[in-house]
Amino acid sequence: MRTFLLFLLYHLVVTPAGLLARLVRDPLSRRADANATTYWIPSDRRHR
Amino acid sequence: MSDLVLGISAFYHDSAAALVADGVAVAAAQEERFTRKRHDAAFPSRAVQYCLDEAGVSFDDVSAVAYYEDPRLKFRRVLATFAGAAPTAFPFFRDAFPSWLARNGKRHTDRTVRRELQKLGRGRVPVVSVRRHHESHAASAFFPSPYESAAVLCVDGVGEWATTTLWHGRGTELTPLAELRFPHSLGMLYSAFTYFCGFKVDSGEYKLMGLAPYGRPRYADLIRDALIDIKPDGTFRLDLRRFEYLRGQTMTGSAFEKLFDGPRRDPEGDLTEREFDLAASVQQVTEEVMLRLARTARDRTGESTLCLAGGVALNCVANGKIIDAGIFDEVWVQPAAGDAGGALGAAQAVAMERGASRDHLGTGRDAMSGSLLGPAYDDDEIGAYLTANGIPHRRLDNGQLAEQVAERLADGKIVGWFQGRMEFGPRALGARSILGDPRDPRMQSAMNLKIKFRESFRPFAPAVLAEDAKDYFDLRQESPYMLVVARVAAAQQLEIPESGATGLDLLRVRRSTIPAVTHVDQSARVQTVDGRSNPPYHRLLAAFKARTGCPVLVNTSFNVRGEPIVRSPEEAYVCFMRTDIDVLAIGGFLLEKSEQPAWSEQSDWRTEIPLD
Structure with missing residues (x-):
């Protein structure tokens, strides 16, 4: 039963959330960027 | 009264505890050494107990407890990973998600840590602070270092989100600059x-x-x-x-x-x-x-x-x-550069915030005490163990140990060396080491096959008197923690005939005057030994040099492949008897293999220790 609920959660919530997010911005920033000179993310005192 | 902060790393790999007094490490150990499970990720109860015992305190004396990772930030990364990898990663989600979601699950590791500490029954445990993973690494790298200010670079697998971080350390402050x-x-x-x-x-x-x-x-x-x-x-x-x-x-x-x-x-x-x-x-x-x-x-x-x-x-x-x-x-380089060191770093980060100062600055020394931060056993304890078990041994005078061991090393014997406080971090540094003559061309294979029972391609590493290091290695600075590789000095290299050997056959080619510690590319992972952190070890190297002219010894960790470095006299004796180590120098005692009774065990220990 638990596996089934997780399955539903995964395909009905996690997957659409992931796909939607990737339309805007990949939460994992996977794409390489040939134009960028650096991949550094500057630090501020507060993290998201 | 010292201000005490306890740091904990746990639950991923290399669980450890570290106790910091007024910003200085006074005790630290990895849990694996107590449980005998390599890289043990379980809650480090025994390491914590050791730290409290070493300082003679209870939790009532500890001002703060720090955990080396932010579980809620980590959870957000885990969620982002599930979402980012969907829809193809259901098995991962199914197996991993519940442990995060659960009420006392991974999202609330800091509460789990407090509960586990409270269970030890040693007083009231302060609320557990979390420090981010890379902040813990950075603190462990900078605060004990000898530098008033420095660049700090931390690179690992991953903490919460950060995998690579750059910092600027100044005085008692660490400023994050950028991350990947x-x-x-x-x-x-x-x-x-x-x-x-x-x-x-x-x-x-x-x-x-x-x-x-x-x-x-x-x-x-x-x-x-x-x-x-x-x-x-x-x-x-x-x-x-x-x-x-x-x-x-x-x-x-x-x-x-x-x-x-x-x-x-x-x-x-x-x-x-x-x-x-x-x-x-x-x-x-x-x-x-x-x-x-x-x-x-x-x-x-x-x-x-x-x-x-x-x-x-x-x-x-x-x-x-x-x-x-x-x-x-x-x-x-922080000797415990991996996650065990996060326990120390988290404690130090909290200690600095609580007003600790870095008093060692200006002395040119670091504040790691040679990374000899684990338990020691005095001669009474060791003697009691040997006597109670009928183990043949000889008791030596203070002055004799270095001489007697150097004599045996010069004779080609392999020596188990168990002295003083145990090392913190993955390397043996002359407290729990197996030592040998590096000039002996057979030493590398003998040690690999008959002591470590491990793959034969793995090289051994040298310890060298700091004052003589430049004669043997092209090293621009000291390397007390064995985390730097340098070329063997030209003066020690030998002409290598063109043999066309490739792959593992390269092993058989003798390429220097210290073949046991020279890798196939003429490099060595060097430990420079000065007299300050570990005087008995320095005395031994000096005695070996006096006898042979060579200020270098093979220094490999005291364990067989797959087990953690030995901690106690009993573990040392068992390793000694399971292997072809010839002599055990433990505290003020010398044990000869030839004098030991026959060794037998109920089960085949080689099948019991998981291969690493």
Whole structure:
């Protein structure tokens, strides 16, 4: 039963959330960027 | 009254506890040494108990407890990974998600830590503070270092989000400058190749590093084209389509098989030229990234000293390249550069906030006490153990130990050396070491096969008197914690006849006056020993030099392959009897193998200790 609920959660919530997010911005920033000179993310005192 | 802060790392790998008094480490140990489970990730109850015992305190005397990771931030990264990898990673989600979601699950590790500490029944436990993973690494790298100010670089697999972080350390403050985030991780890249070459992730990486000199980096260009985009400043992104770790099950899959000529090597299968070449290739790429990051660190901070921590700082070959490149005047690597050191760093970060000062600055020394922060056993305890078990032994006078052991070493004997407080971090540093004569051409195979029972390609490492280091190694600075690789000095190298040997046959070629510790590329992972942190060890090296003219010894960790370094006299004796170690020098006692009763065990211990 638990596996089934997780399955539903995964395909009905996690997957659409992931796909939607990737339309805007990949939460994992996977794409390489040939134009960028650096991949550094500057630090501020507060993290998201 | 000292202000005491206890730091904890737990639940991922290398659980540890560290106690800091007024900002200085006074006790630290990895849980694996107590439980005898290598890289033990379980809650470090025994390490905590040890730290409290060493200081003679209870939790009522401890002002603060710090945990080395932010579980709620980590959870957000885990969620982002599930979402980012969907819909193809259901098995990972199904297996991993519940433990995060559960009421007392991984999201609330800090509460779990407090509960576990309270269970020890040693007083009221303060609320547990969390410090971020990379902040813990950075603190462990900078605060105990000898530098008033320094650039700090931490590179590992991943903490919460950050995988690579750059900091500026000044006085008692650490300012974060920039970071790279999961899934882009140099540690993951190295672990992927570790896995693909048939070794265990998180413990086999240094085997891959040891394999690299046997190969040629013929895959390096392919790695740069297909797997990692490296910018001039050393920052990078991985092409995640070629890796499997976002789906959680393994590091690599069919993409690697297609790129690198076939399936992953079976863990106990034969090593082939492909693995040597893959190792050489990923090592070269790793060094390139680390060198570029080091230059960036200097440019961004203007500092002439660098502090390193994080699992990738255990790549001592890369560390050596950074030092050789002269980018910095000096580099200091936290001896417990991996996650165990996070316990220390978290405690130190909290201690600095509570107003601790770095009193050791200006002395030129660091504040790690030679990383000899674990339990010691005095001669009464050792004597009681030996007598109670009817173990034949000889008691020596204070002055005799170095002489007697040096004599046996010079005779080609292999010596188990158990003295003083146990080391904190992965390296044995002359407290729990197995020692041998490095000039003996048979020593490397003897030690590999008859002591460590391990793969024969793995080199051994030297300890050298600090004052004589420059005669034997091209090392620009000291290396007390054995985390730097340097070339053997030209004066010690031998002419190597062209033999056309490749691969493991390279092992048989004698290339220096200290063959047991010279790797096939004329390099060595050096420990420089001065008289200050470990006087008995220094005396031993000096006695060996007086006898033989050679100020170098093979220093390998006191354990068989797969088990953690020995902690107690009993563990030392068992290792001594299971192997071909000839002599055990434990505290003020000397034990000869020839005088020992026959050794037998109920079960075959070789099948019981999991292969690493």
